[in-house]
């Protein structure tokens with residue numbers, strides 16, 4: 001990505017959308033909407049001083065909602081261009097309230113609330129679609145209770161938990177525990193505000209709240225409105241303190257997740273959803289289990305699958321190494337359902353097909369290997385590009401020219417036209433670039449002659 005940002009022949013138009021494509025192979029006119037970031041890309045140094053001070057806290061989509069971001073933010077730390085963007089739906093200033101803190105603290109003078117989106121026209125010979133995929137939504141599989149059981153998460157959410165730059169700095173904190181910690185933080189904030197209020201009364205009357213309240217309850221200070229208010233505030237403070245202490249006690253017992261279950265083929269190889277194999281998920285589950293064990297050597301993982309599809313050079317050896325060195329065991333069988341024990345442990349019910357037994361087993365966390373699904377908005381993009389989708393919703397490509405779409409001059413690569421891993425996506429991207437270069441060279445030669 002860094003190389004793309006620096007390459008003299010590549011102009012990167014991030015935060016932009018293709019609006020219209022006219023013309024034909026060798027002579028396309030493409031209209032691109034360059035959305036307003038409200039931050040000047042060429043001035044922003046990516047220092048992050050603005051987001052430090054921004055008061056608006058939102059759920060962080062890059063971290064799958066497991067962390068928080070501000071209204072001015074960078075999508076992720078290593079993004080190119082290294083710039084920030086203001087979220088126009090949530091920024092106070094852009095929604096008519098007074099703020100502008102980011103503009104005041106930005107030493108590069110990069111924040112520009114008057115920036116407008118603009119349309120750019122491009123003349124191109126060929127187009128390559130590399131719009132990727134999205135993960136299948138596992139809440140469509142009711143028996144796995146994703147969203148109902150907090151410690152049942154997707155593989156992509158697990159990647160964010162494992163990441164050193166993720167919301168838990170790489171610790172495998174369980175979402176149920178994170179929710180309790182967030183509740184503690186919220187209650188502590190409220191308790192701090194209510195303590196400040198009590199401090200004012202204590203200073204005014206030179207008396208501790210507890211002592212005052214004892215006397216207030218005996219009927220002293222009758223018809224004293226101010227002291228009645230103090231008693232009310234003190235009561236509200238006590239109502240916070242009880243639950244706060246209880247939650248803190250509960251949190252003392254929290255440890256990171258060490259007993260993991262990975263469930264394969266969630267949405268893939270399932271005729272209710274996608275009949276195909278998504279290709280990469282067996283390997284990413286093994287990878288995630290190995291990394292979890294590297295982070296915390298006591299971690300053990302069970303990978304439940306119909307079979308493990310380790311297709312690629314060295315992949316089978318990687319799978320075996322995971323079993324021998326990283327505490328992974330593989331169980332052949334489809335998981336029938338997941339329920340929850342009272343301590344928030346997901347309980348997996350499965351048939352061990354080798355033992356021919358239906359079993360229940362409880363884990364600290366369950367990770368769902370979700371199918372590779374067509375990206376959102378793909379129908380709209382196909383319409384703009386004038387190309388067809390296949391029956392699953394990926395871009396249709398030719399059998400003999402696997403990078404060619406149904407419109408000459410438009411090529412597709414990577415997961416935009418089906419599930420594949422990174423090496424295969426990169427190889428396809430080279431193939432699509434070669435097909436496009438063929439066309440460009442041909443059209444330049446024709447124009448020159």
Ligand SMILES: Cc1cc2nc3c(=O)[nH]c(=O)nc-3n(C[C@H](O)[C@H](O)[C@H](O)COP(=O)(O)OP(=O)(O)OC[C@H]3O[C@@H](n4cnc5c(N)ncnc54)[C@H](O)[C@@H]3O)c2cc1C
Pocket residue numbers: 016017018130131132133134135155156159280284287375377381413414415416420421422423425
């Ligand atoms: C949990 C998980 C772990 C994985 N781990 C591995 C691994 O370890 N190794 C491996 O080889 N593979 C792994 N994979 C698979 C890997 O993610 C894919 O092979 C790879 O991302 C495919 O690359 P792509 O460029 O085709 O698509 P994507 O990575 O999806 O990239 C597509 C890009 O296009 C952008 N885009 C979409 N629509 C538009 C539009 N209309 N206009 C402009 N931009 C658009 C998207 O924002 C995105 O940035 C993993 C997958 C998952 C789910």
Ligand code: SF4
Pocket residue numbers: 053054055056071072086087090091092093094099100101102103
């Ligand atoms: S103006 Fe908007 S982005 Fe800037 S600090 Fe205020 S809320 Fe955050």
Ligand code: SF4
Pocket residue numbers: 264265266268269276277278279280281282283305307308309369
């Ligand atoms: S790669 Fe593995 S988990 Fe993914 S669909 Fe294929 S068999 Fe299932």
